[in-house]
Amino acid sequence: MSVAISYDPKTKKLVVPEDADISSELKLEIDQLNTLTQEIIANGSDVPPVPTPENFNKDMSKMIKRLYESGVQAFKSGKFQDSAKQFSIGIEMILRRHKFESFQGTLQELSLFLMSRSDAYLKTKEYLKAYNDSDMLIGMMMNTPDNFLRRGVANFFLGNYEAARADYQRGLAFDENNDRLQAELTIVLDKILEENGDYL
Amino acid sequence: MSNSTNSTESAFEDSIPPIRISVWTPLIYTAILLSLFITFSVVYRRNRINKLSKIESIFGENHPKKLYEFLKDPENKPHEKVLKAALLRRCVEAVRRTMKLKEHQPIYVKLYQDGLIGDDIYKQFEIELKLQELEFKEIVMECETYKKGWSTTFIPLTQEICFNEALRRRVYSMDDRSESLSELWDYFGDKVEPPTEVIDDTKSAKKKKEKVKASK
Numbered sequence: 022m023s024v025a026i027s028y029d030p031k032t033k034k035l036v037v038p039e040d041a042d043i044s045s046e047l048k049l050e051i052d053q054l055n056t057l058t059q060e061i062i063a064n065g066s067d068v069p070p071v072p073t074p075e076n077f078n079k080d081m082s083k084m085i086k087r088l089y090e091s092g093v094q095a096f097k098s099g100k101f102q103d104s105a106k107q108f109s110i111g112i113e114m115i116l117r118r119h120k121f122e123s124f125q126g127t128l129q130e131l132s133l134f135l136m137s138r139s140d141a142y143l144k145t146k147e148y149l150k151a152y153n154d155s156d157m158l159i160g161m162m163m164n165t166p167d168n169f170l171r172r173g174v175a176n177f178f179l180g181n182y183e184a185a186r187a188d189y190q191r192g193l194a195f196d197e198n199n200d201r202l203q204a205e206l207t208i209v210l211d212k213i214l215e216e217n218g219d220y221l
Numbered sequence: 222m223s224n225s226t227n228s229t230e231s232a233f234e235d236s237i238p239p240i241r242i243s244v245w246t247p248l249i250y251t252a253i254l255l256s257l258f259i260t261f262s263v264v265y266r267r268n269r270i271n272k273l274s275k276i277e278s279i280f281g282e283n284h285p286k287k288l289y290e291f292l293k294d295p296e297n298k299p300h301e302k303v304l305k306a307a308l309l310r311r312c313v314e315a316v317r318r319t320m321k322l323k324e325h326q327p328i329y330v331k332l333y334q335d336g337l338i339g340d341d342i343y344k345q346f347e348i349e350l351k352l353q354e355l356e357f358k359e360i361v362m363e364c365e366t367y368k369k370g371w372s373t374t375f376i377p378l379t380q381e382i383c384f385n386e387a388l389r390r391r392v393y394s395m396d397d398r399s400e401s402l403s404e405l406w407d408y409f410g411d412k413v414e415p416p417t418e419v420i421d422d423t424k425s426a427k428k429k430k431e432k433v434k435a436s437k
Contacts, residue, residue: 058306
């Protein structure tokens with residue numbers, strides 16, 4: 022290896038000198054390896070166990086649930102900024118789970134937090150962040166009309182009216198009787214007409 | 222009649238002197254033939270290996286594999302769990318690459334059948350598939366050296382790590398994505414403008430004192 026990477030037996034990590042010129046991919050690999058090493062050492066067992074719903078870290082789940090509840094509470098009391106912050110902390114905590122824990126469990130927790138954070142961002146008018154969250158949600162769980170509604174609203178306020186229309190229509194493909202989606206679709210269609218200097 | 226033919230044959234045989242062949246002649250002949258064949262096969266194989274080694278990998282450098290080999294070096298003497306983690310990371314990369322290849326296989330086949338890509342690119346793809354198979358075999362053999370019977374749970378475990386890492390990478394890339402999207406859409410509503418002037422209290426207090434001194 023041409024880059025001066027060394028192994029530190031004290032920290033049990035791979036170390037790269039600060040001034041070393043390394044590619045972002047290699048840096049990412051080293052970070053991922055160091056994190057996995059620490060997680061395996063913290064786990065204590067000889068080899069990491071096979072991930073199952075049973076060995077999903079329950080203590081962590083409790084803490085995450087508590088954060089979610091406080092976020093929802095803040096949202097209900099109209100403190101949207103605080104609520105978004107709580108959800109962000111929760112997401113950070115979910116991502117700190119051991120990498121060899123059940124992916125399905127992590128995905129479920131993350132989608133719950135992303136949904137709520139997206140709503141909070143829409144309320145605080147941080148539409149780009151709301152777009153990012155809802156876009157990721159659509160990547161994770163395709164057939165949920167609510168996520169198309171979230172991304173559609175974000176797109177509408179970002180000025181991407183055609184994209185918003187497509188999102189509402191896709192959402193309606195999964196649930197054609199969704200009143201909210203129908204109402205938003207009407208609004209965006211009017212807006213598109215207005216943008217084109219046209220009217221019904 | 223028969224007498225006459227016999228006499229002509231014997232006359233013919235008498236006219237041609239018998240050729241003496243040494244015992245070594247067939248042996249030398251075979252040896253030359255064999256050596257020619259061996260040289261040809263060696264040169265052919267060397268050329269083929271040279272050609273194969275010149276084929277670029279689709280994925281670029283395999284960092285996890287290099288890191289594992291680096292840690293395996295007896296000079297480093299890492300903790301056993303560090304080696305296990307490095308091997309897991311190496312397998313995660315193999316899983317990721319295999320999934321990407323399987324994902325793109327129908328596209329490669331279709332493009333090749335339609336004549337839109339050449340033999341070289343399709344061969345590169347096939348070689349990459351074979352290389353991944355070999356990589357898996359090597360990894361499984363390696364993991365058995367750490368714990369007997371680990372290979373049965375090793376692959377499902379690495380798959381889970383692979384998915385979890387991909388999820389983390391996707392979430393962590395959100396900030397960069399926001400920036401590129403805001404530039405793409407010319408949307409800067411989410412960005413808060415930094416304060417134009419930072420008031421430093423200590424500096425202003427010093428200036429005031431100096432002014433007072435000067436006036437005195």
